[in-house]
Amino acid sequence: MSKFIVDHNEKLEALSYSQMAVFLRCRRQWEYLYRDRVVPQRGHPSLTIGSLAHQGMAAYWLAHWENGNEPVDPGVGEVAIREAVEGQDILMEGDDFDVFGELVETAVEVYRRALAEFRPERWVVVAIGGRPAVEIRFAIPLVRGVPMQGYIDLVAEDREAGGVWQIDWKFVSTLSDRDDELYNLQSVIYQWALLRMGVSTVGSLTFRAINSRSSTPKVNKNGTISRAAIRISWPEYAKFCLDNSQDPENYRAEMEPKLSEIIWTREAREYRSETTLRELWESEIRGTAHEILKQQTRYPRTISPMTCRSCAYQSLCHGELRGYDVEGIRAMEYKNKGE
Ligand code: SF4
Structure with a gap:
């Protein structure tokens, strides 16, 4: 090895x-x-x-x-x-x-x-x-x-x-x-x-x-399966047909190309x-x-909407920048890793 x-x-x-x-x-x-x-x-x-x-x-x-x-x-x-x-x-x-x-x-x-x-x-x-x-x-x-x-x-x-x-x-x-x-x-x-x-x-x-999961096709009143383009793959759709006593071959010509356009x-x-x-x-x-x-003591921030909007440290970081009580924020919203 x-x-x-x-x-x-x-x-x-x-x-x-x-x-x-x-x-x-x-x-x-x-x-x-x-x-x-x-x-x-x-x-x-x-x-x-x-x-x-x-x-x-x-x-x-x-x-x-x-x-x-x-x-x-x-x-x-x-x-x-x-x-x-x-x-x-x-x-x-x-x-x-x-x-x-x-x-x-x-x-x-x-x-x-x-x-x-x-x-x-x-x-x-x-x-x-x-x-x-x-x-x-x-x-x-x-x-x-x-x-x-x-x-x-x-x-x-x-x-x-x-x-x-x-x-x-x-x-x-x-x-x-x-x-x-x-x-x-x-x-x-x-x-x-x-x-x-x-x-x-x-x-x-x-x-x-x-x-995420695929959608479930509707079963029409007459027992046939809805042909709407929903988020489901052809094999899943075909299986759904079989589970509902329908022959998938009756749907293949229309549904296989339609559903193949849905990208998973x-x-x-x-x-x-x-x-x-x-x-x-x-x-x-x-x-x-x-x-x-290098373990520098302080690094500059990358302040930009691209990075800050999805950052989990936003309230702590921007609290520091605004001079807020960061100890309070830290105690309320954060914990030590591994706790
Ligand atoms: S909010 Fe996050 S991404 Fe933005 S500067 Fe602060 S630490 Fe960096």
Whole structure:
């Protein structure tokens, strides 16, 4: 096994792409989160549709690899999602229980749709040191003895287009542009890490999938299914027809093209040569890491509508700028990380 692969539970003092991204977005935001270690009282729940769908994907691709790199029943991922949340509903009741149940069902549907649209039959999972490259955690040398760590969702060879790809799942509310992959520094880090592990990839592939459920077609009074263009894929629509005693073939000619215009997932690829990776790693990644590790006492803020509007530290930061009682704001709206 590669010396750069580390156990998921191992405690590491390392930098990550997430930390780097925050630092590049706004250095004051980085100070709050990584130096002062304060977080909003109402943070994101640890269980999200995205995290559960990731678990489903990991279970599926491990099984796919174990099956000689041939497709297996997608149900293995669904089982993994349900097992991941088992027992967590014990203390819930009323609305909380309903919200939790809906979260799980949405994650299952999002996972199944993403997997189907990714087309597993296209892919051969690559092994690193005899181990499938699925959800691997790595730590590679970065600067001053501090490693860079990260989690790679999948490394696989494309049977149709060719080449080995570093693949990342993103479960999102809107699909961003394909060109965004050009600016994806996370992929640069992950591809570079793979090179250090002896795996040469032709590029990165970010697979984005909408993180919500599809709509349910209406059943007309005469028992036929409504032909309105709603957010549902053709296979789901066809299954709905079967579940309601209708032959999907009677709907295919009209509904398959209509529903194919509804986009649920988007695949973005970027080819990167070893030379490009080396240059980006040295100038951008290591350069930023040096800046972070300098531990300056005070950084300038990035004050702009683009960054501030969605910033979780807005009230603390702008309170400081206006000379308000920030201790009061901190006590009421924030807590120490890990509390
Ligand atoms: S509110 Fe704006 S300036 Fe302040 S930390 Fe957030 S992004 Fe930075």
